[in-house]
Amino acid sequence: MAEDVTARAAQLRRQLEYHNWRYYVLDDPVITDSQYDRLLRELMRLEEEHPELKTPDSPTQRVGGAPRPEFGTVVHRVPLFSLANAYNEEELRDFDRRIRDLAGDAKVEYVVELKIDGLAVSLTYENGVFVQGATRGDGVTGEDITANLRTVRSLPLRLHPEAGAPPLVEVRGEVFMPKQAFLELNARREEEGEPLFANPRNAAAGSLRQLDPKVTAARSLDTFLYGLGAAEGLEPATHWELLEFLRRAGFKVNPHIRMAANIEEAIAYCLSWRERRAELPYPIDGLVLKVNSLELQRALGTTAKSPRWAIAYKFPAEQGETRLKEIIVSVGRTGVLTPTAVFDPPVHLAGTTVSRAALHNEEIIHARDIRVGDIVLVEKAGDIIPEVVASRPERRTGKETVFHMPQKCPACGAEVVRLPGEVAHRCPNVSCPARLRESLLHFGSRAALDIDGLGPALINLLLERGLIKDVADLYHLQAEELAELPRFGAKSAANLLAALAASKTRSWDRLLYALGIRYVGATVAKTLAAHFPDLRSLMAAGREELTAIPGVGEKVAASLVDFFAEPRNRETIERLAAAGLNMSGRRRERAGPLSGKTFVLTGTLAGFTRSEAQAAIEERGGRVTGSVSRATDYVVAGEKPGSKLDKARALGVPVLSEEEFKKLLEERLVQA
Template sequence: MSGRDLEKVKKEIVELREKIRYHDYKYYVENMPEISDQAYDALYKRLKELEEKYPQFITPDSPTQRIGGKPLEGFQTVKHKVPMLSMDNTYSEDEIKDFDRRVRKLLPKEEVHYVVELKIDGVSVSLIYENGIFVQGATRGDGYQGDDVTQNLRTIRSIPLKLHSVEGKVPPVLEVRGEVYMPRKKFEELNKERKKNGEPLFANPRNATAGSLKLLDPNLVAKRGLDIFVWGLGYYEGIGFKKHHQVLEYFKKVGFKVNPHYKFCKSINEVIKYCQVWNEKKDFLDYAIDGMVIKVDDLEQQKRLGATTKAPRWLIAYKFPAERTETILKDIVVQVGRTGTLTPVAVVDPVFVSGTIVSRASLHNEDQIKRLDVRIGDHVLIEKAGEIIPQVVGVLKEKRTGKEKKFKMPDKCPVCGEKVVRELGEVAVRCINPLCPAQLKNSIKHFASRDAMDIEGLGEALIDQLVDNKLVQDYADLYYLKFEQLIRLERMGPKSVENLLRAISESKDRPLSRVIYALGIRYVGVHIAEVLAERFNSIDELAKASFAQLNIIPEIGPTIAESVVSFFSLPRTREVIGKLKKAGVNLVRKEEKVSDVLKGLTFVVTGTLKGYTRKEIEDTIKRYGGRVASSVSRLTNYLIVGENPGSKLDKARQLGVKTITEEEFNKMIGKEG
């Protein structure tokens, strides 16, 4: 075929893509189709035929490239350039007014307007576009890093793979945030199909959405009928806005689906009225909402209001009044957490509350039991705190028969039998026995969790066996486990044991911040652990820090400072730290970036590597200044190919992306052997 003929083919392909993108937008975003399904299918079929015949013209943003071929090998972790912070919640009109007063106090004598949006009950995601092309999508995760679910998000037809230009321009980088959800109709169809196949049903659309995004096969995700509404900006370059409502209008212009029910409000009373309207109308929507989001409209004001470590000060979520359901309290059991706190839990007749079946509900503490005067056998009211944690909120005393029994908190730990204490000024009753099996199991579970040491294969059932068989006395003992000890345990074959020991060994090299979080210091979450790791060079330095040294660190404060000092003052802590050190666990801060030799380069990895786990190769690329992507595109510089490569290798060849071996990568960073 002559060059002229090839140009004609290329031109037809480009025109077909533009037509399909236009009709996708009209159908999936605006819900206003202009052509029949048959006409659309004909366009799509013609494009697919041409791309199969002329693969050199395939691009990642083509409508035919939404769904990949083979299942993914796993999810990589990506860091958000701008943290995806959570939102503070309000549950009453008075609290909305309090929010308004706080905003106006920080912006004295300024006019403040709000934008109110529906709070979609789904999964928050980040979408990154480079020069108008969708290159990466990630879940919110812990707010600072999440899972790279690009391939799964590509299957959502309302997410544009290529943005429309505005005045002939697209931004060089644009990160938008949105909420992926499953429409009620699709949710009902999915559960009907699962019931037919004998599979467990999803409790609610949000759970179904989260489960769908975690599927490794994008072809399965494509069948789930997921949708999205975008609601905010992350990192961006080359564009500017003054108001949030202008951002939403811009999103619509470039091809995103924005929920149409947002409202610009000039006063807080107008905000409250709009929230009331949707509390009445929420059940008539084809998707679930669990409240409203109230945002300061002016972006300069947003900037000046700033944020706490957890949430922006310029927005707040108003949660609709929780659904309350009556049931019978059959018993009260006491659970022991990893810090020794005894928590009373109500065992109730199973009942459907806010989308899930509830058979247990929190009673919080002894004071709450007395306040409610709750008794075993009572008819009680259950609601979900923040739509997540079931709790007992009321007692129907008029239904008492006289057979109900009062409950008394135990004076001994229900697990180890040691005496419990209640410190002055605290509502919590605690077991102070450091060898309590319940505390030990929960502390090991925390230590091995994904945000901590991330020990794959160390689940709850195995932890129970390790503790019950006295193979571990603390989490440091994990690093001293032997093959012959583990092979005797239930459901532990040679392969499982080898995999577990390998995972334990690999965890020795986790960053200092993860180790600090893994220790289980009270009040020290993922973010505070990162703050401490930035300030102190090692666990030893942190252990020697005084209350005064800790208290002056921004974001720490007296409560956390006291908790850290108290933790490291315990002889038991010093003993465990010594064992971790002896086992070779990293207890010092390592410089993240050792060189800029890979700066500006984007890598994708496929197959099994000899010298690196997947996490290790990702960390190495980042330490040398490079960027890791989950899928091959024209923006990929190198594909590192290991043994048994997947479909990424075919894609790289198709796009002309350079492939390198593990050895060639090592040479690039100056690593011998």
């Protein structure tokens, strides 16, 4: 029987890695998401029942390990050099002359690759299994980000069998964030009141350096591999052969890599991408030329900083000059005041006409010495977001003015506040019309309650007519008053009321997200809904219970507690409940001998990890929470228990030692 289970687990791992490769590398899946999920769940169940079957390269480990207190360091076996740069055609020809002078009579071919604008990483595989991943760092020593790299779906945790399994192979590549994923991430961060990433490279680097791998896993990172460090049992003759090995091994290799017979072909290919780069779904900032022969690469060697056999051709920054006509300030859904530059005339950049750009906050404006009326230099960060990068003080006339954030909210007149430790200025008025308008838009958005027809024009009308003063008022609208709105007849009124009725049935995590609580995006809302049976249970939770939930940190917990402590917010939720919105969901708790029993774990258990103890309880139908209350049935106390043990004793909650806990599990298993 044990052999059958081992064989099945191995088979499932092979199947899941194959389907990961089809989906994330080839973009050509052959099974549905639900079929994939069934295979993954079966493997997770087998590994939970037989912990000895769990391996570091198992697909189940992609969800991320426990947060690390700090990153360790990795010494690269072969230094991970940065590249020298060329900024024009003549510098590329100079590079070619140096190569040919050193190469003598040897034939010089070049492999030309797109220069992905991400974070360079080094990946080590031993006997075909991924064992370690690191950042470039200073080229000699990098940061150990193995746990985070395991969450990147396009990285194989085990090399494809057809590529063989060299005893050691260290490959190099780039982890990047696709443009659309970057825009979506920044939109979520803006909604949740968090600082925006400046560009996709910044976002990718920040994502890989998260202490919690689950955060990295949620960031839609991708990879292209293109290089080799140390290797045993792998000896390609050319760089092109190396790329073919990487493809066979299951790595994602950029499809736009080209072979050039000479420098002129390489230059022509580089220049062809100066305009085309905007078409790509991922960011590039140039191209890289590499000598194809690995023997010649070794002969050419390196300088103290860079290989002599490769060079990066960097695109010139696409910039434009224009006049900063004015700075307008808008108020977002969370109350943040955002300054925006308005240009006159608009400037043409990266194939688009740019008439305005976000200036982020007052500190950035002053640090760059940007004044209203200035001639400014504008470029697109990562070819995506327009940004004012500098002013031209030498061209000032004396009429320019220094910008300061308004002291009163431009929408409602409330005194603007700036919290300690934050650069953002905020309107504190929860009933601010600007905030209400954005809150209503968010409330009815597709990811929230998906209220079809509740767009900006209708919201403006409803606010102007005084028909709504908060989101709960939406559910008290009458067909007669809606039909009287301009260009809004009886049919439109009926459609809106039908959409409002349909929104009442959405899952309660979507309602939680729709409330617009700072730091509570759609993912956090789903996490919370998985731990609480209904919204009222969440409202009653304290910070300690909230922070015990994986993925919920101090900021999220504090924001939730503060939001639910506000009487007007609680009143709104009660009105939504009275209107019939779904406030609960069916908990997927397993029936079993511990059904209805609530446990709290504290301290270190010798025979269980925390997750194993929780799984054992849940397998028998019990529930594990993060804080002790009178509703707790048992507290399981290991070595060095915390304050939860004291609270349990004070409340009279039964406390189990590890031996008593094991006995309870065994007794309940027999009863089952």
